[in-house]
Amino acid sequence: MGESMFQGNVHKYGANIDTDQIIPARYLISTDESFLAAHAMEGSTDTEFLNRVQPGDIVVADTNFGCGSSREHAPIALKGAGISCIVAKSFARIFFRNSINRGIPVLECPEAVDATDAGDKLQVDLVAGTITNLTKEQTFQAKPLDQFMLDIIDAGGVVEYTKARLQSQGA
Amino acid sequence: MGMTMVEKILADHSGRKSVRPGDLVNAKVDVVMCNDITAPIAINEFRKLGVKKVFDPSRVMMVMSHYVPAKDIASAEQARTAKVFAEEQGCVFYDAGKGGIEHILLPQEGQVVPGDIEVGADSHTTTVGALGALACGFGSTDAAIAMATGELWFRVPRTIRFIYHGKPASWVRSKDIILYTIGKIGTDHATYACMQFEGEALREFSMDARFTITNMVAEAGGKCGVIPVDDVTLNYVTPRAKRPWKVYDSDSDAQYSETFEWDISNLGPLIAKPFSPDNVVPVDEVVDEKVKIDQVFIGSCTNARLEDLQEAAAVMRGNKVADHVRCIIIPATQEVYKQALHEGLIDVFMEAGATVGAATCGPCLGGYMGVLAEGEKCVSTSNRNFPGRMGHVRSETYLSNPSVAAASAVLGRVAHPGEILSVDPIAAGSV
Numbered sequence: 135m136g137e138s139m140f141q142g143n144v145h146k147y148g149a150n151i152d153t154d155q156i157i158p159a160r161y162l163i164s165t166d167e168s169f170l171a172a173h174a175m176e177g178s179t180d181t182e183f184l185n186r187v188q189p190g191d192i193v194v195a196d197t198n199f200g201c202g203s204s205r206e207h208a209p210i211a212l213k214g215a216g217i218s219c220i221v222a223k224s225f226a227r228i229f230f231r232n233s234i235n236r237g238i239p240v241l242e243c244p245e246a247v248d249a250t251d252a253g254d255k256l257q258v259d260l261v262a263g264t265i266t267n268l269t270k271e272q273t274f275q276a277k278p279l280d281q282f283m284l285d286i287i288d289a290g291g292v293v294e295y296t297k298a299r300l301q302s303q304g305a
Numbered sequence: 306m307g308m309t310m311v312e313k314i315l316a317d318h319s320g321r322k323s324v325r326p327g328d329l330v331n332a333k334v335d336v337v338m339c340n341d342i343t344a345p346i347a348i349n350e351f352r353k354l355g356v357k358k359v360f361d362p363s364r365v366m367m368v369m370s371h372y373v374p375a376k377d378i379a380s381a382e383q384a385r386t387a388k389v390f391a392e393e394q395g396c397v398f399y400d401a402g403k404g405g406i407e408h409i410l411l412p413q414e415g416q417v418v419p420g421d422i423e424v425g426a427d428s429h430t431t432t433v434g435a436l437g438a439l440a441c442g443f444g445s446t447d448a449a450i451a452m453a454t455g456e457l458w459f460r461v462p463r464t465i466r467f468i469y470h471g472k473p474a475s476w477v478r479s480k481d482i483i484l485y486t487i488g489k490i491g492t493d494h495a496t497y498a499c500m501q502f503e504g505e506a507l508r509e510f511s512m513d514a515r516f517t518i519t520n521m522v523a524e525a526g527g528k529c530g531v532i533p534v535d536d537v538t539l540n541y542v543t544p545r546a547k548r549p550w551k552v553y554d555s556d557s558d559a560q561y562s563e564t565f566e567w568d569i570s571n572l573g574p575l576i577a578k579p580f581s582p583d584n585v586v587p588v589d590e591v592v593d594e595k596v597k598i599d600q601v602f603i604g605s606c607t608n609a610r611l612e613d614l615q616e617a618a619a620v621m622r623g624n625k626v627a628d629h630v631r632c633i634i635i636p637a638t639q640e641v642y643k644q645a646l647h648e649g650l651i652d653v654f655m656e657a658g659a660t661v662g663a664a665t666c667g668p669c670l671g672g673y674m675g676v677l678a679e680g681e682k683c684v685s686t687s688n689r690n691f692p693g694r695m696g697h698v699r700s701e702t703y704l705s706n707p708s709v710a711a712a713s714a715v716l717g718r719v720a721h722p723g724e725i726l727s728v729d730p731i732a733a734g735s736v
């Protein structure tokens with residue numbers, strides 16, 4: 135079963151962070167999580183990300199996070215680097231779907247993004263859909279995820295979810 | 306209430322009479338495609354599902370297009386993983402020398418036909434929508450599920466309608482129409498939406514030109530793009546199709562979430578400046594800035610079809626690539642390459658001092674050949690110019706049509722093709 139409460143420090147980004155910035159194409163020669171994690175955000179201007187990131191940390195970004203290439207290596211790299219969930223004003227469609235499929239919570243909440251600075255401590259409650267900025271003592275309501283998506287996250291990803299469905303059909 | 310063509314495709318594939326935007330449906334898919342980068346993850350996830358066989362080997366395609374022929378041992382291993390899987394499953398496999406860039410190859414080979422649903426583990430799968438199919442980019446895990454079950458869940462997208470009036474002026478190509486569109490609406494306006502392109506300005510465009518438009522749906526955030534099927538589509542599809550097809554039309558009372566209507570007659574050629582495909586300005590404006598360049602790339606799934614190479618050759622014929630510029634030209638598929646050779650286009654490029662490479666993605670994604678160094682500037686006919694897309698984070702990419710790229714190669718700076726040729730040979734009908 136997936137977790138539903140996350141707490142961590144914030145790494146904050148602007149709009150249109152594309153998947154080339156999250157994991158540059160030159161590293162798409164491997165599917166290994168730790169290899170990809172070692173190059174997470176290397177294509178961005180945040181050269182300190184890998185030195186700073188701690189397990190459980192949270193990425194907070196402006197609009198259209200994860201746009202560009204469909205590479206699933208991007209959410210794998212972030213997850214491998216320790217990122218527990220991602221809050222943005224909006225997500226690019228494929229990145230959103232890839233993250234849910236991999237069991238990584240992605241939440242849309244423009245108010246929380248605006249009120250949060252790099253280094254703040256955030257707490258995310260997936261079931262209630264709330265994002266609390268512990269540093270600034272403010273709580274925000276994120277756009278709710280479909281039950282279907284919560285089920286996928288809860289199953290630990292879409293592969294586990296589909297496997298269970300296939301088994302129940304006797305396939 | 307009527308339905309759009311994409312709503313009808315989704316309704317038919319999910320056994321429903323009708324669907325509405327926002328509905329979640331489980332739809333049967335016609336084609337599943339992975340490339341050498343996305344296949345290894347998809348295969349891994351496929352194995353985890355515990356399914357022994359893909360749903361239909363003739364509908365599962367592995368296209369080696371990004372890092373082939375292999376650039377190093379790691380990428381060789383990835384291509385081999387795909388090959389071994391294809392052999393084991395009996396699915397369709399295109400290696401270097403037999404194929405090319407996936408989104409050009411599959412329509413060219415008649416593997417995707419109008420009315421299909423294609424699930425492609427690559428964001429530019431949207432390209433194929435120019436055929437009147439629903440072609441959508443996904444991650445590898447979704448491709449794995451589609452390979453295993455022949456189905457996938459879709460949220461029915463809202464449809465945004467784009468209607469283009471008028472006639473393109475000299476040097477204005479389909480690339481300029483889509484750059485204009487993205488410049489107007491931005492890189493995330495069409496997120497989750499279907500972009501439906503119509504109007505008399507498009508009707509004259511060949512399939513080569515139309516694919517360029519649906520290709521860059523990905524850069525507007527779109528889920529898919531479609532162009533209604535007409536005689537141009539059917540003349541392209543008929544000699545190629547490997548299967549029967551079905552034409553879907555949008556009803557006259559279909560609902561659109563938005564409609565944009567533009568007259569493009571007064572448009573000149575455009576260029577997207579670094580670092581976003583929506584940073585679009587007239588080429589003339591950048592000509593005035595005298596931007597000196599280091600590389601020109603004419604290729605990618607956006608602009609490497611025969612017509613694109615003809616346009617570039619028309620500008621380069623009898624001219625030389627500037628001394629300080631590397632010009633890399635990569636035909637999209639083996640078939641395009643052969644045809645370009647027969648037409649003498651490759652000769653034109655070689656005489657001009659360009660390097661012509663085997664049919665692959667090439668420098669488009671900044672991981673293999675033609676990677677840019679820090680501070681280098683490139684004019685490219687591809688689709689993305691985000692930071693670091695073609696190499697170093699502080700390299701810069703300008704996106705343009707093939708005529709502008711060819712003129713820039715010759716003059717060594719961002720250039721307007723009118724600076725080299727007084728008459729546009731395409732508009733004059735002499736190419």
Ligand code: SF4
Binds near residue numbers: 407429607670
């Ligand atoms: S040419 Fe570029 S955009 Fe097209 S599939 Fe290849 S890497 Fe992707």
